[in-house]
Amino acid sequence: MSNFDKEALFMILQALYEGHYEKAAHKFEQESGIYFNMNYFENELRNGHWEEVENYLLGFTELTSNRYSVKLFFEIRKQSLLRQQHPPQQEKNLMSNPFPFSLVPQQQDNLMSNSVGLRPVPAGSAYRNIQNNDGVASFGKYQNSENAWLKLAKEADEVTTIRINEIKEQGQCRCLRLPDKLKCNKISRLMYANSGRSILALASNAMHVLWKWDKTEESASVLPEIWEPKSGKLMVNDIEDVTNGEADPCFSMSNNEVYLISTSGGKISVFSMATFERLCTFKPPPAGCTCLIFYPEDNNILVIGAADSNILIYDIHEDVVCLKGHMKKITGLAYSKELKVLVSLDAEAQICVWKWETWVKQNTAALQIPAGSNSTSAIRVQYQNDQIHFLVVHQIHLAIYETTNLKRVKQWVVPRFSAHITDATLSSESEMIFASFLDATILVFVVGNLQPVCRIQPSAYLHALSRVYPTAVDAHPTKNQFALGLSDGGVCVIEPLNSVKNWFACETIDSC
Template sequence: MSSLNREAVFLILQFLDEEKFKDTVHKLEKESGFYFNMRYFEECVTNGEWDEVEQYISGFTKVDDNKFSMKIFFEIRKQKYLEALDRHDHAKAVEILVKDLKEFSKFNEGIFKEMTLLLNLENFREKEQLSKYGDTKSARAIVLAVLKKLIETNPLFRDKLQFPTLKNLRLRTLINQSLNWQHHLCKRPRLNPDIRTLFADHSCLESPCAYLPVAILADSIPKNGDSRSLPDAKLKYSDEEISKAWKLTELNKPSQLHSLRLPDCHLPVRIIGLTYTHMGGAILALAFNAVHKLWKWQTSDGKATSSVPPQLWQPPNGILMTNDISDTRLECAVPCFALSKNDSYLLSTSGGKFSLFNITTFKTMTTFMSPPPAATSVAFYPNDNNIVAIGFDDYSIYIYNIRIDEVKSKLKGHQNRVTGLTFSNVLNVLVSSGADVQLCVWSMDGWEMLTRKFLYIPHGRESSSPLAPTGVQFHQDQIHLLAVHETQLAIYEAPRLDCLMQWFPPESSGSVTDATYSCDGRLIYASIKDGSVCVLTATTLQLRSRITPAAYIPLNPRVYPVVIAAHPSEPNQFAIGLTDGGVHVIEPPESGGSWCVAPSLEGGVGPSVNSAAGSG
């Protein structure tokens, strides 16, 4: 029997007095974070017990859980700061500013700077936005109303705002409390758990997407009657509000960013593969005609930048790195490539044989794996550059040793071509994705399948093609996983593949063409078929900036990015490969700057994306 069960049985035997029982349950519910006691919370806010208020809230949510949580913590800390200023305790105000409010500067630097300037005022009410701030008591009442609304709207507080009825059913209530506490401890609690007994520990084994944050930029809630409908779906926005939120984040002038189109003397052929070298000093692209292009920067720090044009590099012998396409129909091929960890070797195919190139000399070291089947994805094994995982159009995956020309394992599980592969050393797994919109997790010890999940695609947002690829990439923590499909971005937690959130672009913008994590894992860059690039916060999938085509290709609106790559050490730099054969490096307008944060629809600190709960 678990410790929680034993404690519950002890309480059943020990506490028969109603008041003692309520007091004890209140203590436990406060410690366990299962029920939120709004009355207790109101008392603390009214009394200005801000440390206790934040400590209590922290039992239910953290600052970066979602937009509502972020706004809750911001309002608490802002009020604590204003009260310190109001009583002229500048030392305390500075402490609050540096320790508590500084955290929000990464989301909205402008608001943080404005709050800093309040230190210079004799009375912060001189500031127009704060001119209606009354006395402390009335200000706390206003803040309390705001906080209550945010808590009631926050999906993390769902089902936690009602305290159980205890009058006649206190024994049953306590048992249910214990069972619910067990459920609360599940890593990813199901919405409708099957909990039947107090005397066996409960665990949600196969959890669907319990919480599904959905961008305001799409009507992602399925129509009534659809068997995949999301229950209890937290928010809907009008077309006007969606349009407003979209425009608030737009960068649509060349002066609002730094963009450099890389010099190119080759034919203008569509770019279909793109990556930085691991050292960050060069960019490698694969064009539709099977030709690779390599740009190198001759900068003082050896890193790629939008400030200095690189050299389109070619060895003295003048040869090109070109894939073998002698027996290939390019229009049917699914090109793929991977760069070795030491930046010395490139493994690439455009639907024919694999070619292993020496990056320094451009020479072809070897070719292998003649189709059929044709390779459609590839990834180097993290611990050995001689071993690769290769996905094929016959739905299989090979674990292949290049040096000894041997297939070590063949993995079967997909129902369509395999289009994405990524390794996690932390979890010791390989994750694959396919045109079947399925994700599979394979153990690197024995290569057996551990888990599989299908992406949730709402009604009306189905793919335009049955062969639309799904890509996968691990976050730098090697636990969180980004899945990229033309309909959406989705974040999963491996190895169980619990769906944490999804983001859908507005239908008017077209489909997602590609996406990638920034090198520090804080941002996601997503290229869209309307020519725009969306910059999203990785933890919430909330929109920070939208770069329109007018900002980087103002003279050719029909061009759009096909692939996107993030710089390996500069988190705010990325590159895009375009349909017209161009490659652009894009950065914020200021050196060392960051992509701007959009205000939310509520006017708060967070980016403009909202959440809804449901299962996928």
């Protein structure tokens, strides 16, 4: 870049600041790499805007450019995790020392310390003073921030394994295999009741199994019992006309835990959770039911996703409403109480947002699947506690989206040649994501940056030389605990040890 071009860029930056377009100025700094604004960087750190900090930094250096970059990004993510776990103490630490400046290369210490109190845009000569012999900004190689994030997604797994917490032995976490005297086949669906006192599983043979804990003892150290009514009835779905391999088993429990609606490819059944009585059945959509949910605000309303891409709204007080807008079978449904919208996901990774009551399609978008991967592998969609952002689970990636504009906020991509995701779910506080894989590995992610912080190996919860893998996963509604439905029909409950309480162990920066 010629000196004339550099001066021109600084004039543009100066004009943005003089016009009070500070947001645009910082974006220009980031994308051009022309000037690193230390005052802005420090303020974002103090305010705990970790994603903005990473985005800005990526405009000047790649995550793996050198050991200093690795340490910088590690420290940012460590502070982010600590702040989520210990907000008051971390707030105090940040205000007293927003960042360990000793991590920055010695040749830049003078630049960083002197930047405090400087005018926002220095003279062009100041820029030349921080260049290396090749005429490139010495803070690192700059590039478009979007491209940087794509590169980051590819490299993140390699880098984060430096600090990921490995659980390889059964003594490193609490693991409890629930009694399975009914000898079920593969677990197709799994869920905790809203109270957290019971777990319900739907097996591939159309049979439901319910485990209950006494009172509030729902932990991985207390064995629950298989619960059955005194009548001895079992909840079994109708599969009379179902051909093997055609069914998409699914179920949903009402918020008050009174009713269960379920199907294994045949008729849709409504059961009483107290007596296991089948209260009624009704025909599924002609193409078959693929997913269903109760409307959270009224148990008389049911939303059904069909294999022919339609969405049906059943209301006992009104006629059935049919929503058309997808091209492939529906694989996920989620409702936002905050926004009063329904989000739907189909097998070809298309997302639609529907306004409740009017049923107008507000927005639609296709998942941004990495090139060369199979898009017809979308699994589920689930809202975070804020009811604004939602998780999309796909066989080769996880993503967080914002509802109103369907903007992808974060993404994690399965590394090449690694096992695919079988299921994933948000934790009770929407701070963690528990994801299961075909190789029986479990990864625990932090929602804040969508990076794995813990890897649970199969040896920690399965017998040696087992070919079993998780087929379904659900999180306890209030505790740091999750349950796995397995390919052999078993169910495991897993939680961290009492002495640890968390799924990640914060290492010192020297471990990088």
